[in-house]
Amino acid sequence: MSPDAPAPLPPAARRFLTGLFPGDAAVFSPEETCVFGTDASRRHALPAAVVRPETEEQVRELLRFAHAERLPIHCRGRGTNTVGDCVPAPSGIVISTARFAEILEIAEDDFVAVCRPGLVTGDLQAALAEKRLFYPPDPASVRFSTLGGNVATCAGGMRALKYGVTRDFVLGIRAILPGGEAIDTGGRTHKNVTGLDLTRLLVGSEGTLAFFSEITVKLLPLPEATATALCAHADADAALAAAGDIFRAGMLPAAMEFVDRTCLAAVAACRPLPWGEQAGAALLVRLDGSEGALAADLARLEGIFAGRGPLFVRTAREKAEQETLWEVRTTLNQASFRVAPDKISDDVTVPRGAIRAAVARIQDVAAQERLPILVFGHVGDGNLHVNIMHHAADPDERGRALAAREEILGLTLALGGTLSGEHGVGLSKLPFLDRQIGPGERGLMRRIKAVFDPHGIMNPGKAY
Amino acid sequence: MSPDAPAPLPPAARRFLTGLFPGDAAVFSPEETCVFGTDASRRHALPAAVVRPETEEQVRELLRFAHAERLPIHCRGRGTNTVGDCVPAPSGIVISTARFAEILEIAEDDFVAVCRPGLVTGDLQAALAEKRLFYPPDPASVRFSTLGGNVATCAGGMRALKYGVTRDFVLGIRAILPGGEAIDTGGRTHKNVTGLDLTRLLVGSEGTLAFFSEITVKLLPLPEATATALCAHADADAALAAAGDIFRAGMLPAAMEFVDRTCLAAVAACRPLPWGEQAGAALLVRLDGSEGALAADLARLEGIFAGRGPLFVRTAREKAEQETLWEVRTTLNQASFRVAPDKISDDVTVPRGAIRAAVARIQDVAAQERLPILVFGHVGDGNLHVNIMHHAADPDERGRALAAREEILGLTLALGGTLSGEHGVGLSKLPFLDRQIGPGERGLMRRIKAVFDPHGIMNPGKAY
Structure with a gap:
């Protein structure tokens, strides 16, 4: 058994999944599941199973079963996450949203669209543009990444400066909780202040609270x-x-x-x-x-x-x-990989006024570690993308690249910044999170997770 | 004892408050506390005590004590809330933020301001305008209402159409939990996706989770x-x-x-x-x-x-x-009170495409109940302010006004709308909330409240 081989699925669980997801909608062999074990973080863990639901009822049944059997659940769009949120470790069942991807409704007069999570965000934007409508969030991955993934990470993008991030456009979510219960948060009105804001609690929760079955987003008129x-x-x-x-x-x-x-x-x-x-x-x-x-x-x-x-x-x-x-x-x-074959990518964000200091200090780190570090990004948001280019095969270079990363995260926090402006915490930034978020706040987050997911089956061990 | 007289404060509690809040910073007599017992909902309940902290440490001590003694806490800005969020029922201790109202910092280069909750939002905007900075949310009460109150209700306003609501401008909150613990959510970066979004969970929580000690808001350049x-x-x-x-x-x-x-x-x-x-x-x-x-x-x-x-x-x-x-x-x-002396005011919100239907149906209700109903508001958000004008002293008219209100809330929900776009639920809309939010969602909200406030002392019996 390879070191990352999953704990084998109990036979009853395998029978259950095969019954619920007929044909190739459930796969178990490493050859078939392997590709669902990684994401843009380049980490990998082999899933115990991968299922591709086509209906909400399938997801509800699955979450009923997984909740009862304490089986980890990892929701996955197109795997563009850069911090390991899609990596199924500890091993469990991956829910791929690839076949749960329709635009359910574009309500032109309401300036609202209702979508399944597997929809590629760029495809939504293209459909909207034909109607002169506009969904602004534009993460760099927008042509490949899904709306569900964008919501799970509160994706940003270049247009966040004027229009805000994914959070600012999600009006409501129909979510399936561990145990199979469906909840409807928010609605389709552009304003809504009734009760605690469950919608924005789900946004950015990195798959740790619930599966998103339907996402209602606010639209704007497409600028001329x-x-x-x-x-x-x-x-x-x-x-x-x-x-x-x-x-x-x-x-x-x-x-x-x-x-x-x-x-x-x-x-x-x-x-x-x-x-x-x-x-x-x-x-x-x-x-x-x-x-x-x-x-x-x-x-x-x-x-x-x-x-x-x-x-x-x-x-x-x-x-x-x-x-x-x-x-x-x-x-x-594309150009960055001509500089060196390997990259450590970060999306540190500092207060807007600290961006000149951040750029200068990152350049100092590059000089000190003798590595090319590309710095670019959303200057209006203080959000810098930092690419530490190196040859990972050279242990000394790899060591310096990792050191540079740690120094950059440190200087970001010292400038009053945050470990992540767009990508999330996932697995990659979790070891650093204590430097930014105190035990009181993390304790609250974990107790809130327990309200949604008392057995801790949803993307366990990630984000907070 | 008048029917709304509060349960008398235990002598030890009174001694504690007098010690912690010297001079007129704690008041107990009905003559002095009466004015803190109402808000723009026109409901009233007499507070057991009113305290006016000047330091965060006072609030922490108070919440330590109130948590241990199970004493209800009601946070209050200027009392402009229209749904009874500031009404101290069940009777308890009102924390007035009137003396906790400074602008702590305007960081021009960061496009951020840090404020105490008692600051009047219009005063913040005036201070910002001198520096060509802009905090867009503009509830009708902006010249009187406080930033803390605006955050507690996720206040909207006319400019929400282009700029969004209060939620979209709150970057971080330093909050005091029951028990006295201080937490720092979010930060001062314009983007931040680390852990669950506690900041936006606090926004719109109507005083039910924590006291806001410092509020960090995002600023924009003031348009020319x-x-x-x-x-x-x-x-x-x-x-x-x-x-x-x-x-x-x-x-x-x-x-x-x-x-x-x-x-x-x-x-x-x-x-x-x-x-x-x-x-x-x-x-x-x-x-x-x-x-x-x-x-x-x-x-x-x-x-x-x-x-x-x-x-x-x-x-x-x-x-x-x-x-x-x-x-x-x-x-x-002002003009509305020339029509009739009494008003039932609502801020129903429908999907944008349903606004013509909503206006027509509200006009039908006005005809049917033979009452002048003023309809105006933020048409771009589907957010209609409805003023049901009547003579409350006339029992028949009052009955028809209440009937009209119920019909309007009903037609709003039938059109896919929400009971509140801006004002919140408070006490006034709580009896209707079950028509909009299901038991599963309300159960989650209450269990999340229990994470912050296990003894239920923060503005109990309101909002959800």
Whole structure:
């Protein structure tokens, strides 16, 4: 038995699952379940079984059984989680939402959509755009990750600056509790203050409380148009100062992304950058609104940029042209693997005013550990994506990469920040959580979990 | 002893309070405590004692004692709650936050403010405006109500349409639990996904979980300018159709308020309305943004209005001129009492697409019960303020007013709505809550309360 082989499922449990999930809707052999044992954290644990429900009733039956039999349950969308939330350790039953993925309703006049958890968020957005409707949250994984997973981690994204995160768009959840009971939290009104806010307690709970059967999200009217400005500066300080100027002018862009020198070098190795001189940082700003309003705002933005002596400024209003400007940001992940084959990725977040200090200190860590560290992210939210590039096969480099990570988490907390702005805690950040959250608060979280899940079967050992 | 006289405080408790709260910081006589026994619900119960802490340590000591002695605790800001959340029944100790009201910090670069709960929200907004910062939530009571109260009820307001409600702006809370333990939830980063979301569980908890000692709110850059458009229509349908057109054009105004025929008549009795013909409804729209962008958006808005054959349209960009237009809405409360001396006020909320049906059915109820019912509110949120005007001294009228209220709550739920969009449940709506929230969900809420407050001393018997 390999070290990560699961405890074998009791024969009665296997019979139960086979009966409830006919055909290939339940699989047990390592060959079939293996792929459901990992996620973007690159951790792995072999599931005891994987089931693919198509109906809520199947999930209710399963949670009745698992609750009674004390079997761990791991809910899984597309496995894009970066902190191990989808890794079934301790071994248990993985519920894949791949076949529980419909858009149940798009209510245009209510500005509401009701969806199954397995729906890919980007597919929802595409369906909405046809009706000139808009679901703003846009995690980088939006074309692959599911709404259920986004809700379970309170996914953010570039547009969080103006529009907020997933939490701000979830109006109601129909959830199945361990034991099989279905609850309906919230509703389909845009405002609702009746009783404790169970809806937002479920959002970001990383699969530890309940299975989400139906998710009702708030929609906005799709803005008429968007525009993009790309601005390159001599160094990070100048770029971040320009970001501050934008806020001081009373502007709240739809997105504002920062890309540091190491990132620019990585991208430049893949494709020519649109500026001649050596730039030390770039700022990408997306505006949205009415056509006429955008023209005025874009002119204003150019004036603000000019005040910080940029090396390069370009604006775009055509979609294709905008996407070209955004390539400095969107090609980063791909470009990063040209720098080194392995990556430790973090999404530390600091108070907005501490972002210049955070970038400078992370660059110090990079120098000290002699590793390329890419720093980019949602500067408006203080949310920095940090990619520590290294050769994991080299034990010394791996050691320095892990040391760098720990230093970066430490400096983040020292600056009043948080271990995670978007990805969650999962398994990867759990060892660090005590540095941020005290025993009183963690005790409350665990006792609240026990209210939903008294036997602790839902994604046990994760998140808090 | 009058029927609502409280159970007398045990002598030891009185000694404890007098020691902890010297001078007039603790009062016991009905003459002094009476005013702390009511709120905008017009209900009343005499407190056993009222204390006015100036330090967190006093609150911690008090909650240690009250927890041990099983004494009910009622937190109170300025008593603007409309559903009885501030009414100390069952009788207990009222904690007034009147002397616990400082702005602890405005961190301009972090876009964060840290405040004590007794701070009047309008005072915070005024202090922020001097620094070109913006805390959007604007309940009608904003000039009188406190941040602590706003957080306890998840207050909304006109700007919720574009910016969201109080929940969306609370980043962290330092709270004192029964027993005296202090917990720190969330933080001062704009994004944070570590552990269960205790912060938003506290928001809207109506004083039932903990005392809020420090509240950290997210700030936005203050928009450069605002503009207002007032548009009068022949009937509610035309006005609400115009509201739909605005959304369909991809516009998301900062506020969009609807005022019905009965409201217009009430206002007209106080001051001349700016249109000659008889209008059946009006729509008020506020835009905000950069000066140049606003000019473009305002022109667009006028074009949209024109498509529904309005009786009257006026726009304004100067502050004073805007306020004149808003008087149709802001004078409503005062005007309503010219219609009749007594009011039953509700803040029912329906899915946005059901608002035309809701307005029509409420008007039917008014006709059937032969009572003037003012309907106005945040049309973009589906949130209608309903004022059932009547003479409470006339038992028949009072009976019809109560019947009208029940019918309106019923039709709201039948349309998929919620009993409360802004005010909360408190005492007034508690008898109706079972019609909206099932026993499973209420059971979870109560068990979560028990995690925070095992002896049930915090605002007992309210909200859920």
